[in-house]
Amino acid sequence: MWVSVLRSIPVLLGVLVVFAVQVGGNLPGVGGSGLSRLLPVGAGLLLVGLVLSALGSYLSWSRREYWFDESGDLRVDSGVLTRQQRRLALSRLQSVDVHQPLLARIVGMAEVRVEVAGAGDSRVVLQYLTETEARALRAEVLARAAGLRPDAGTAPEQVLVTVPTRDLVVSLLLSSTTLVGALATAAIVTAAVMSEGAVGLLGLLLTGGLPLLAAFNQFVRFFGFTLAESPDGLRLRSGLTSTRTQTVPPGRVHAIEVTEPVLWRRLGWVRVQLTLAGSPGSSDQDENATSGVLLPVAPVAVARAVVDRVLPGVGSREFAWESAPARARQRAPIQWRELGVAVNPDVVATRRGRLVRRLAVVPHARTQSVHLTQGPWERLLGLASLRVDTAPGPVSVVGLRLDARAARRAVDEAATQARRARAASGPQRWMSPTSQVDALPQEPPTG
């Protein structure tokens, strides 16, 4: 059984062609002698290019099939010249995104990204689906991954947080890049006024333009950010021109980081980022991919509540910090007061950073390995640093310049707790009874 989506592509194709014909038809009327003869040629080339790319999209779409096989995994066959058959083990599902670029949104279409755990390219992107199909596919993927019946439908959701536009704008203007840009701009203007030469003002394009562009980019991306909770997991929705809805099933969060830039401190705001076991690096290269941002900006209390939902008992509890000793000042003169590590029965937490305070948390069940390191200068001072390795992502869990013995104790404790947590780790299909899970190859009975 594979789903046919034949109806949707001609719509997109039609819109493109009509748009191109209009552009082509209007341009010759612009006037001017040499230019008016060139313009139709350019418009014609544009039209040909558009038609060709639409044809290419159409071909790749028509040669794509997707279905669920008998073991409940998602299968995707695609490719025009080179055929690719891909099977996604839904027991390893990390996230499902419904993404609507601006043009697709206008014509009522969407793409679905299904990401499973794995190194490298471990996801499929299904483009040119209608909105209804996209939602149905997402619901079915989540239902099957949860171990429910495929036609269970979309789970109800409850909105946890919405980020007000005003807060978003203020937070972006107060970000350190904008601040550095503003300072540099002020410096250039001052220099230009003092020396009465205007050449330096060209630098304004760089110092003023780039940070503004970056801030605007973030604004477009996180506009209307909504975080909701459903039995399927967390739903993250945002976007001004193109919208993106990400669903993260329960227990997929590998690490969380709460960052507090110095300029946000007076407002009591933080940003929350998370690491999923998706394709490493994909978030940086692909601006439409999931960014690893759980909350672009929120008051501390709200962030704590959200962290509590994601990692129960972490946001509200105070950690028993093992702080860096005073002699760490000689190794880390600026941030030594902020450094520390805490190992409690659920998580390892580390904190660091003076200008941007970072609190990173990894659940024991997600720890991959633990490093203890000591450089010569640290050795002289009796210090050591530790790092908890997690799946690749924006969060790094490092405890720097701690007392050497305390660091070793923390490493041993983290390793012991991680072993206990692995033995007791939850089911991969989060809605199914545990007995069924034991039969799955990914989760053999642990002793």
Next chain:
Amino acid sequence: MNEMDDVFAPATQQWVPVSAKLALARRLVLLVVLLPLAVVGVVVALVAGVPGWVPAAVAVVALGVGVWLWWLIGRRVRSYGYSERADDLLVTSGILFRRLVVVPYGRMQLVDVVAGPIDRALGITTVQLHTAAATTDAAIPGLPPDEAAALRDRLAAVGEQRSAGL
């Protein structure tokens, strides 16, 4: 310094050291790199017609660096060690920058056994562990092939037993 040493000691047992042939392998590489450099340095100095003490100084410095690195390689190789515990593998290395890695068996995704041409000629291999984290840096160089293969098989077996989902 003894006090600091036990910070990096395994909790219960001794470190299993790696083969001394690793030092030989690394010293060979050192010679291959350093000798041509020293020769070129001396020849250039001679051809350029600088005073006679310059090539001599270059040679002495090269020799000094060579001897120091030679000695350092020996210490570095002796600093390598691993220890198989009930649930995880410990790997340590380094003198100036010391390192201790704890890799749980249940987290190992794959185990590589690698040997370059010099390593093969001398009969040593490197066992490299990989987890889902790209930052896990747990390589044990300088193991005799038999020991490496046995270790790999033990790790694979125990890893399968204890494997946990991501």
